[in-house]
Amino acid sequence: MFLINGSEQNTLAVSDRATQFGDGSFTTARIVGGQVKQMTAHIGRLQQACERLAIPFSDWSILEQEMSVMAARQREGVLKTIISRGQGGRGYSGSGCVQPTRIISTSEAPSHYARWKASGAILTLSPVPLGRNPYLAGLKHLNRLEQVLIRSHLEQMDADEALVLDSDGWLTECCAANLFWRCGQDVYTPRLDHAGVNGVMRQFIMAQLAHSPYRVVEVMAPLSALAQADEVLMCNALMPVIPVQRFGDQQWSARELYQFLAPLCESSD
Secondary structure (H helix, E strand, O other): OEEOOEEEOOOOOOOEEEHHHHHHEEEEEEEEEEEOOOHHHHHHHHHHHHHHOOOOOOOHHHHHHHHHHHHHHHEEEEEEEEEEEEEEOOOEEEEEEEEEEEEEEOOOOOHHHHHHHHHHOOOOOOOEEOOOOOOOOOOOOOOOOHHHHHHHHHHOOOOOOEEEEOOOOEEEEOOEEEEEEEHHHHHHHEOOOOOOOHHHHHHHHHHHHHHOOOEEEEEEEOOHHHHHHEEEEEEEEOEEEEEEEEEEEEOOOOHHHHHHHHHHOOOOO
């Protein structure tokens, strides 16, 4: 089901800059009991993206209401919200775009997350690097070709998710998740000021760890850093947190951090 600018339809103008240039941003939220989990955080990330991309969207209360109505219809599943700059001319300039487009859709929850939680996810290394761009880093903008290529390669591998490096070779994230690893009481996560997506669940986990016995550190780390880890986790708004079982010859059986975070992530509002 799609809701475009408040109307139930599945047709978008070909002149919309979402299709012409990927000119917009999106967020993907979990629906539980007919409600959007972490609604405030998802609205916040869209606001941040619109500000960074200079998209003049202001109908935040309407958008939140529409998201709530769509979630109530789905009850359980996934809600995706897109904001584009709207319809415009042929060229790159957005000077004639005065009405941003809002698109809300719902879908079923991914069924494989339950299996990953029970047995742990298996990772592979993607050969597709993420380009470094500090101006767009952290945002979930509509230009997702890197992730499309990462996913295409992953589908040819005997693995659940892919570790992704940036173009300088630093650990950045997974194809559709953020990454954490624990060494004793220290918890590490890649810095995302040059590449990657600063996910809603990543932000939530970092806030929880800041008031815990663990010490969370954002780092620029090579792939080899995982060899020293006692435990590896990945997260996104839908999972919301998953233990990693194996990467290559490395295996992890510890679940200490996962058991600490899982109930907090499940109960997050």
